[in-house]
Amino acid sequence: MSAVDDPTDLTLGSEGSDASVAEAKGDEQIADLSSDAGDDRIDETIDGYNFAYLDENTKRMIRRAILKAVAIPGYQTPFASREMPMPYGWGTGGVQVTAACLTPGDTLKVIDQGADDTTNAVSIRQFFEKTARVDTTTRTEDATVIQTRHRIPEKALTEDQIIVYQVPIPEPLRYLEPRETETRKMHALEEYGLMHVKLYEDISRHGHIATTYAYPVMVEDRYVTDPSPIPKFDNPKLSNSPALQLFGAGREQRIYAIPPYTKVKSLDFEDYPFDPGQWPQACALCGAEDSYLDEIITDDAGGRMFVCSDTDFCSRRRAEQDAAATSEEGEQ
């Protein structure tokens, strides 16, 4: 790929200074090469591995797929998914998208069902600490790239962030029509009646749309898309988000995207509008009433509590409450 193996060669010699290739700013550009912020980091990645694990050919292939995915919001772009050093179902698609996007200056956050401290999140975070030497964080607002399994952080994302979703089944129509040739044709013809029949059958059977996660959305009035198994509670956050949203499905070899400020509508009916759901109780730990809650079983006698699934959100709210309580005591 590179024309020059030794970076120290990259100073303009007497031969190059009058070259027609070097435009006026060519000299400055070459001078810039030596002061690269990522230089010392790249030398520290584990021996024998390329930056961010994947080889450059693979990353280029994934990058081209990501750009096409962004250009066609909601369309599932095929890509040649590689075997990763983790089993399918553990985020191989998300990891490949993240690897293709990471730069040495990034700060990475990885969550699994909202938690920073579960096995999947910890192992992926450590994977990129080793192979890309990027900084990692648990604080949502400090991250530039967030890889997530099945949640969107409670804290609103910003324009400077990319969120990468791990996707098990990217095809929203797959459980209705198992043949890829057919679902591809259905997307091409914008033939989504089957999905509405499914939602209607929910209503006729349960009295309401009973789909609670992986709730299908319409992206920019064109493609019906699976938002990955996030709870439907998170669906409103997909629409008009300032952050770029990328979706990677490793086993199914698909990448898709929702660009920033894109209209995303959860499918529904006029008389049965989409309802993101809510809880009768607040978080048992931090008292938040507007976050997504997980049910935690506390004993064998039916004891249970509901707590925030976003551990960063919950623990920092509690820390703030503790700090406020301490300062009040101090004043008394």
Add this chain to the structure above:
Amino acid sequence: MAIATRQPNDPPHGQIGFSKPSVDAAASFRTILNAVARPGSPQTVAAKTLAAAPLSLAATTALLTLADADAPVWLTPDVRSDATDHLIRFCVGAAPVSHSGQAAFVCGRFGAIEALELPAGSPDYPDRSATLIIETDGFAAEPDALALKLSGPGVDGVALLHVAGFGSAFARFLQQNAAQFPLGVDLLLTHGDQVVGLPRSTKVEVG
């Protein structure tokens, strides 16, 4: 086309290409990704290579970052030179294609691209389409620049983009392209170290 042999007065082709392919390509890709995700907002590529004249630094960087043996490049005749030959054949390693319809990336001035037959994808696979890297005369808000109002995915409300060097034919091209959605080609406009993304999803009005 025979592979050109180096002459004593040739430009320093050895300085075209990334010195640290992995991290340079990563940084360049993020710039291009930002450009495509936020149509109409000029992004600045970091200088990680020498520009392959007559191509701009941004166009050179985009080809180095995205093209390879699996993604053929077609240059319009007006931007072909020894330097671009070196860029495509040696640095990028892209397979030579004799027809623009076979290329993943078509790069040059709009005047030469306008009339080309370009892959726009199929209804089943709209992603199998060309990406155009079009050299412009800049994005400054000058009176004679073409002013475009952009809306659609990636744009918060309406974005205003000025493109110097193009007339209304370019705006018509963009409108026809957007009207084919989800088919169509995707554009990267380049000038100097700046790149602007105009994916097919962007709706264009002359402002």
